[in-house]
Structure formats: C-alpha cells, structure tokens
Amino acid sequence: MAQETTTGSPAPKATAAAPGTTLGTAAPVDTPEPPQPHGTAAPRGSEIRRHELATFLRNRRERITPEQVGLPRGRRRRTPGLRREEVAQLSAVGVTWYTWLEQARDIQVSEQVLDALARTLLLDSSERAHLFQLAGAIDPSPAAQCPTITPALRHVLTQLEPLPACIQNSRYDILAHNRTYARLMMSDLDALPPEDRNCMILVYTNAEWRKSIVLLDETMRVMAAKLRASMAGHLGEPAWKMLVKRLKAESTEFREIWERYEVVGGARSKTKQFLNPYVGLLTLDHTDLWLAPDMGARMVTYAPTDEATRERLEKLYEIALGADVEAGAGAA
Missing domain, CATH: 1.10.260.40 (lambda repressor-like DNA-binding domains)
Incomplete structure (x- = not known):
C-alpha cells in the first residue's frame, strides 16, 4: 500500500540506522516528533x-x-x-x-x-x-435544591444572637433561622406555614412583612431581579416554576416587575432599614455568607450600624427568648 502523505509534501526518504542503533529504536532527542495522524484529537x-x-x-x-x-442471588452468578x-x-x-x-x-x-x-x-x-x-x-428533586441544615449550622445561628440571621436557598426559601430573625420583620415567623416562609412570597403578599421594610419598592425590584438571575440555572424545575406562578397569581406588583426582565447577580452587601413591631427602627448591614461554591445556599446576617440599633436588637432578642419560654411552658 502506498504511504499516505500530506498533500503537497513529498514522502520522506528511507534512511539507514545510525551507528549503534537499530531500526525502530527511539529517535535522537533533537529529532522532531512525527505529525499526528489525520482525524485524531484530544477527547472532548x-x-x-x-x-x-x-x-x-x-x-x-x-x-x-x-x-x-x-x-x-441464584447459583450461576459470576x-x-x-x-x-x-x-x-x-x-x-x-x-x-x-x-x-x-x-x-x-x-x-x-x-x-x-x-x-x-x-x-x-x-x-x-x-x-x-x-x-x-x-x-x-x-429535580426538592432535596437536591436544599442544603442539609446541620447541627453545626444551627449552632452558628444561635451563637450569632442577638444578631438576626437565617439560611436561605437561591429561591429565597427560609430553611432555618434564629430567634431574633423570627421577629425581625413580623410578630412571629414561626406562626406561618412552611410553604409561606419564603422571602419572595412575604415581600409581595404579607402585609406585616411589607410594612416593616422602609424601602419596599426598591427591595421588591432588586429581589425579583435576583430571582430572575438565579432562575437561569434552574429552568424547568417544578419548584421554581410553581413559585413564579404563585407570585404572578397573588401579586399584581410582581407581575409588573417581572415583565421588566431586570437581572441582578452576585452578592451585594448593603445597609437596610426595618420598622420592627416591637422595638422600632433598625438600621442594619446585610451580608450574605455563601455555604456552597455555586452560590446557592447562603447564611443571611444583619449587623447593627449604630449603638441604638444594637441596644434594640438586644431588647428584641430578650422579647423573642421570653416568648419562646412562655410557649414552652404552655405546651408543658
């Protein structure tokens, strides 16, 4: 069979073996490597x-x-x-x-x-x-979308008291929280059914939650834009589609903002203000601490920006702790 050559190039001439070598042994170091055969490539x-x-x-x-x-098991299993x-x-x-x-x-x-x-x-x-x-x-399974809330994570939430803190996924579901956070924007977050413990649902449909947010319009716009950005990685997932469907059905504001197709991605730390039903105005620095490389699950923390807010947070924690103690005594 004729030797295959590259188009336009003459076939190499046969040469004798160098002294001290035989045909088929490795070429000298300075000899260029032969070209790779046509059609070979690194695996994709x-x-x-x-x-x-x-x-x-x-x-x-x-x-x-x-x-x-x-x-x-059977007998013929090899x-x-x-x-x-x-x-x-x-x-x-x-x-x-x-x-x-x-x-x-x-x-x-x-x-x-x-x-x-x-x-x-x-x-x-x-x-x-x-x-x-x-x-x-x-x-598509719900368990795949929610991180495991380990005892260590719950311990961190407790140790942050009286600073409000919670764990959310990228869909804004509140997966865990400490006592102070439960009463940061409403009288008692734990009184809500689990399916309503979602910050998107709360900011668009819950009157008490909405009343506590000083800059409500901006908050709604930014949260919808963040949800839109996160949803790009979860297209077709039932839980995400159901969330958007529910928001569209229950909030005309969400429908209008969603149609703008605004997108905001990544973590953004900023100062927020809340009118708490127990202690009044709170001015807090909001920070997201990411729990996974894909920026899905996060620990949301709030730190006071002034001494007055710090004192009010301590009072809010005492109120939350006292309410839990009373609830426990009543259950007993």
Missing part, C-alpha cells in the same frame, strides 16, 4: 464525562448485592453485584439502552431515568448529585 469534555459516568454506574452496580434490592439486565429491569429501561450507557455511548438521558437509576443503585445524596452532574442534568 462531553466524551470524558460519558466515560466517567459509565465507570461510575458500573462501579455502583457491582457494589449492590441482589439481596439489597429484593432479588434472589459477576459481582447486579447484572446489567437487573439494573435495567429495576429502573424500567431497556437492557440494550443501559448497556450503551455503561459503554459511554453518546445517548441522551432524561432526569426521570437518572432518578430511577439513583434509586435502583441506592445512591446517597452525594452520589446522586455526582450522577446528575456527570450526565449534565439538573436534579
């Missing part, structure tokens, strides 16, 4: 992810015993863990399709299938997140 990011996904699935499949998923056809059956997908997935074929995987695979392979929350990340998909 998507190809690398597919191979990582295939390896991850195979590894987790081999770690699960049949007994763990309610299957009989492979460790589950067989491919067993994973496919338990996940309600085709055997051929799942085999292609473990072979790193270029195929599309839906969130529903990934969810089924995660359940079949008994993945924990970290492994599930890794699975969706390798597949380039967004996990």
